[in-house]
Amino acid sequence: xxxxxxxxxxxxxxxxxxxxxxxxxxxxxxxxxxxxxxxxxxxxxxxxxxxxxxxxxxxxxxxxxxxxxxxxxxxxxxxxxxxxxxxxxxxxxxxxxxxxxxxxxxxxxxxxxxxxxxxxxxxxxxxxxxxxxxxxxxxxxxxxxxxxxxxxxxxxxxxxxxxxxxxxxxxxxxxxxxxxxxxxxxxxxxxxxxxxxxxxxxxxxxxxxxxxxxxxxxxxxxxxxxxxxxxxxxxxxxxxxxxxxxxxxxxxxxxxxxxxxxxxxxxxxxxxxxxxxxxxxxxxxxxxxxxxxxxxxxxxxxxxxxxxxxxxxxxxxxxxxxxxx
Ligand SMILES: Nc1nc2c(c(=O)[nH]1)N[C@H]1C(S)=C(S)[C@@H](COP(=O)(O)OP(=O)(O)OC[C@H]3O[C@@H](n4cnc5c(N)ncnc54)[C@H](O)[C@@H]3O)O[C@H]1N2
Ligand code: MOO
Numbered sequence: 001x002x003x004x005x006x007x008x009x010x011x012x013x014x015x016x017x018x019x020x021x022x023x024x025x026x027x028x029x030x031x032x033x034x035x036x037x038x039x040x041x042x043x044x045x046x047x048x049x050x051x052x053x054x055x056x057x058x059x060x061x062x063x064x065x066x067x068x069x070x071x072x073x074x075x076x077x078x079x080x081x082x083x084x085x086x087x088x089x090x091x092x093x094x095x096x097x098x099x100x101x102x103x104x105x106x107x108x109x110x111x112x113x114x115x116x117x118x119x120x121x122x123x124x125x126x127x128x129x130x131x132x133x134x135x136x137x138x139x140x141x142x143x144x145x146x147x148x149x150x151x152x153x154x155x156x157x158x159x160x161x162x163x164x165x166x167x168x169x170x171x172x173x174x175x176x177x178x179x180x181x182x183x184x185x186x187x188x189x190x191x192x193x194x195x196x197x198x199x200x201x202x203x204x205x206x207x208x209x210x211x212x213x214x215x216x217x218x219x220x221x222x223x224x225x226x227x228x229x230x231x232x233x234x235x236x237x238x239x240x241x242x243x244x245x246x247x248x249x250x251x252x253x254x255x256x257x258x259x260x261x262x263x264x265x266x267x268x269x270x271x272x273x274x275x276x277x278x279x280x281x282x283x284x285x286x287x288x289x290x291x292x293x294x295x296x297x298x299x300x301x302x303x304x305x306x307x308x309x310x311x312x313x314x315x316x317x318x319x320x321x322x323x324x325x
Pocket of ligand 1: 176177178180181186187188189190191236237238239240241242245268269270284285286287288289
């Protein structure tokens with residue numbers, strides 16, 4: 001599978017050392033500066049020359065074959081869209097990392113097509129999730145020590161299959177509904193939860209209002225939020241089936257186009273997504289106040305990544321949409 005070859009050191013970048021190379025510095029020490037199997041990089045050349053190595057024995061895969069490290073590197077480089085960096089190979093694997101906080105998007109169909117090629121294995125984090133800077137989001141590997149170059153070329157030809165989209169904060173409008181809060185019977189516990197989540201994403205609240213369970217009043221406040229410069233409107237409560245649950249009707253009455261009312265996701269299934277003059281308007285059910293993580297935490301990063309969500313996006317959330325408790 002490999003052949004032994006002598007190459008000038010300056011031409012050895014990317015090739016694999018066939019044996020350990022010893023460095024001796026009087027008074028300092030003696031030991032292997034490079035190990036068998038090390039793939040020579042451009043940064044190694046000056047040290048190799050200083051060690052007196054003008055020629056090297058390298059192992060080279062037979063024509064048409066690629067070493068596991070080179071294969072993993074090529075898979076990572078070809079697969080990475082925007083917002084990614086990659087590590088040096090370790091144990092034959094190359095990890096892709098988020099270059100910044102953002103929304104991870106995986107082209108699942110492409111990923112599956114590549115993993116079906118044969119000896120390529122790529123594992124990723126879940127599509128459409130929030131990732132922090134530096135998070136490992138994918139690992140690329142091939143199974144044998146040397147793999148047919150044709151398999152790698154096929155994967156490369158499919159193009160990028162992963163990206164981390166940057167998030168841009170949006171000025172938000174917040175409308176807290178419910179007669180119990182509007183009439184001062186209980187303190188508002190929902191508004192602060194949403195404000196805290198928005199703050200984490202750097203979204204200023206440019207409009208905040210309370211409404212009772214009158215759809216007309218809530219609808220008017222949604223329009224006021226837009227007029228005040230909100231580029232995302234969040235309405236809390238009143239999302240389920242009681243006679244006083246008027247928020248979905250209010251969002252419609254404001255003139256918004258409803259993408260979905262109800263999402264196959266728990267908690268938060270009574271969520272509504274709508275757009276009014278291009279501005280996302282969301283109806284947040286009671287669970288968003290109560291539960292640590294809900295559908296809202298999965299929709300907000302997508303909105304801030306600039307995605308316009310469709311019914312199909314919500315339909316896809318069912319698989320994996322039951323959060324562990
Ligand atoms: N028979 C059914 N029961 C329930 C359904 C259903 O479809 N059929 N849906 C369930 C789901 S899912 C949720 S979530 C909850 C609540 O949904 P709502 O969005 O309608 O919540 P509300 O009725 O407005 O309030 C519920 C509860 O929370 C208190 N609340 C609401 N807003 C505030 C606030 N700003 N500050 C403090 N407390 C607030 C409110 O007083 C109620 O006690 O319904 C399930 N049930
Ligand atoms: O809409 Mo409820 O739990 O499914 O939040």
